[in-house]
Amino acid sequence: xxxxxxxxxxxxxxxxxxxxxxxxxxxxxxxxxxxxxxxxxxxxxxxxxxxxxxxxxxxxxxxxxxxxxxxxxxxxxxxxxxxxxxxxxxxxxxxxxxxxxxxxxxxxxxxxxxxxxxxxxxxxxxxxxxxxxxxxxxxxxxxxxxxxxxxxxxxxxxxxxxxxxxxxxxxxxxxxxxxxxxxxxxxxxxxxxxxxxxxxxxxxxxxxxxxxxxxxxxxxxxxxxxxxxxxxxxxxxxxxxxxxxxxxxxxxxxxxxxxxxxxxxxxxxxxxxxxxxxxxxxxxxxxxxxxxxxxxxxxxxxxxxxxxxxxxxxxxxxxxxxxxxxxxxxxxx
Amino acid sequence: xxxxxxxxxxxxxxxxxxxxxxxxxxxxxxxxxxxxxxxxxxxxxxxxxxxxxxxxxxxxxxxxxxxxxxxxxxxxxxxxxxxxxxxxxxxxxxxxxxxxxxxxxxxxxxxxxxxxxxxxxxxxxxxxxxxxxxxxxxxxxxxxxxxxxxxxxxxxxxxxxxxxxxxxxxxxxxxxxxxxxxxxxxxxxxxxxxxxxxxxxxxxxxxxxxxxxxxxxxxxxxxxxxxxxxxxxxxxxxxxxxxxxxxxxxxxxxxxxxxxxxxxxxxxxxxxxxxxxxxxxxxxxxxxxxxxx
Numbered sequence: 001x002x003x004x005x006x007x008x009x010x011x012x013x014x015x016x017x018x019x020x021x022x023x024x025x026x027x028x029x030x031x032x033x034x035x036x037x038x039x040x041x042x043x044x045x046x047x048x049x050x051x052x053x054x055x056x057x058x059x060x061x062x063x064x065x066x067x068x069x070x071x072x073x074x075x076x077x078x079x080x081x082x083x084x085x086x087x088x089x090x091x092x093x094x095x096x097x098x099x100x101x102x103x104x105x106x107x108x109x110x111x112x113x114x115x116x117x118x119x120x121x122x123x124x125x126x127x128x129x130x131x132x133x134x135x136x137x138x139x140x141x142x143x144x145x146x147x148x149x150x151x152x153x154x155x156x157x158x159x160x161x162x163x164x165x166x167x168x169x170x171x172x173x174x175x176x177x178x179x180x181x182x183x184x185x186x187x188x189x190x191x192x193x194x195x196x197x198x199x200x201x202x203x204x205x206x207x208x209x210x211x212x213x214x215x216x217x218x219x220x221x222x223x224x225x226x227x228x229x230x231x232x233x234x235x236x237x238x239x240x241x242x243x244x245x246x247x248x249x250x251x252x253x254x255x256x257x258x259x260x261x262x263x264x265x266x267x268x269x270x271x272x273x274x275x276x277x278x279x280x281x282x283x284x285x286x287x288x289x290x291x292x293x294x295x296x297x298x299x300x301x302x303x304x305x306x307x308x309x310x311x312x313x314x315x316x317x318x319x320x321x322x323x324x325x326x327x328x329x330x331x332x333x
Numbered sequence: 334x335x336x337x338x339x340x341x342x343x344x345x346x347x348x349x350x351x352x353x354x355x356x357x358x359x360x361x362x363x364x365x366x367x368x369x370x371x372x373x374x375x376x377x378x379x380x381x382x383x384x385x386x387x388x389x390x391x392x393x394x395x396x397x398x399x400x401x402x403x404x405x406x407x408x409x410x411x412x413x414x415x416x417x418x419x420x421x422x423x424x425x426x427x428x429x430x431x432x433x434x435x436x437x438x439x440x441x442x443x444x445x446x447x448x449x450x451x452x453x454x455x456x457x458x459x460x461x462x463x464x465x466x467x468x469x470x471x472x473x474x475x476x477x478x479x480x481x482x483x484x485x486x487x488x489x490x491x492x493x494x495x496x497x498x499x500x501x502x503x504x505x506x507x508x509x510x511x512x513x514x515x516x517x518x519x520x521x522x523x524x525x526x527x528x529x530x531x532x533x534x535x536x537x538x539x540x541x542x543x544x545x546x547x548x549x550x551x552x553x554x555x556x557x558x559x560x561x562x563x564x565x566x567x568x569x570x571x572x573x574x575x576x577x578x579x580x581x582x583x584x585x586x587x588x589x590x591x592x593x594x595x596x597x598x599x600x601x602x603x604x605x606x607x608x609x610x611x612x613x614x615x616x617x618x619x620x621x622x623x624x625x626x
Contacts, residue, residue, distance in 0.1 A: 044436060045438070047432075047436075047528050047529070048438045050428070051428035051431065051432040051532075052428070052429050052432050052433075054424070054425040054428075054429070055425040055426055055428075055429035055499055055503065056429070058492070058495065058496040059447075059448065059451060059496060059499045059500070061496065062463060062493055062496035062497060063451055063454055063459065063497060063499070063500070064451075065462075065466070066459035066462035066466065067454050067458070067459055067462075069462040069466075070458060070459060070462055127354065127357065130353075130354060134347065134350055136350070136354065141358075142358050143616070144609075144612055145358045145361055146357070146358060147608075147612070147616065148361060148362070148365065148605070148608070149361060151553060151557075151604050151607075151608045151615075152604065153574050153577075153604075154557065154559065155557075155559050155574045155577050155578050155581065155600070156577065156597055156600055158581070159368075159577065159581050159593065159597050160364050160365065160368055162581070162585075163364070163367070163368060163371070163590075163594070169379050170383070171363075171364065171367060171383050174382060174383035174384075175383060175384070178382050178384065205360070205361065208357075208361075213616055262455065266455050266457050269457055269560075270457070270559070270560060273560070274559070274578060274581070288458075291461075292460075292461065292560075295461040296564065301461070301465070304461065308458050311458070316453075
């Protein structure tokens, strides 16, 4: 549920352990044994253990062990509940290649990833630039509204969009009928050709505000003089965007891009799970949803976990590739 | 800025900009507002134009959602689970984060690395293994708890929520603890405060901004989750989101829009109110710590 962070604005020239906002003295003494250094030296070990153990036990039991289990059981055929578990090596993975449903879910995931990433990032950047550079009146109100979807649950968003997309009485089709444009009406979630776009729109709707706010924070820390100087040289707003804004928030852009991949894989799952269930006929299925179906509903637990391993490897690889491909010399200001 | 460019072109551009941004804001606000309004409509009104205002306050939708669909009961479950999970995650994460930030001990790097790696493990990958593990535990304890203990237990759900947000919580708190100067602790130690007192009465109050941020993000994650609670609470005792999901599925079959919209409002309003109250804090927290729930 949690993905890592984007560095604070302008963090390109900061060390990683100063993310907070507290007074800035003493930062260099990281890890110093403050209390122990003055007097009372007797056993810190007990205190450290008492503080650390509860968290570590919970973390190990509910995160480490289940994660290890995902990888381990991907090598078995196992229903999940029955005791008979058979080691089959990489057989599950071999089956995946012949599984049309899996291939389709994979394609859908990749398509959603590409489309949603490009659109969300592009629009987010554009809006953030407009809001910071043009000093729009009512900026805070816009920001407030645009960020709303980020606090709503996915079930709510799915329900909102099924109300918007409703075949007979939905916001879109109802409006089209009102305008006598009945010909344009669509079965937004029931048409195999359209459903994936309908899901993509909901995903963009959900995450746009979040990324806009993030980029706005990054842009706010760019010194005003840079823009003033370039304006005197006659640079247009567009030029300023590409020559100043974009290069200077590049690092934060990179980080969000890397983590966007992971959160988009997850978002597509929860949204599809609530909105279409992967239908009609698997045309909006995504990887995690297919995994959940196999492992939980279909009781092909080992097979489901093999899918899980593929998703894990896939999103890790994509994140790595994106991070590599976008690497630039960090600029400072 | 405006003094430099005052030709008519930028002014037109500015109008276009306003139009565009307003259009996007409307695209977000209208569906939400529409649901809020439609929750007051009668059944017959749903088949008319979607743009009409409700004719009267049709409160029956809410009665149906609260009582018939048990949303009231689910609401209580959600509150309970969320509060308990927040208490749990703070109780274990604050001390751990403090120790990681301030004490030198063997294995600290390993612990830190493991927790950092944990940030990359999404709960959606491991929800089924967690479910099966709990089923296993129930089976092992069948003599003690014939009805099962771990599955269908809101307390256990809280524990799972807390556990799976530990990496994020500790990550954020550790970073903040490290930014607080050591002198405060030294002074407290000189005054003879115990290590425990230094942690709880000196450092914890100073870390309040970070704790607030963590509470906000964890709250949203717990309150809005449905995958974990759907899996771990298969019985009658559901959370609000799963209840809404059921209403949603029922609506597809019976076209009972009013009840669904009322249910959505019950879920949306508390979060929206909270958001309106703390939006500055939330957005600042996001920009400085930068996290996605």
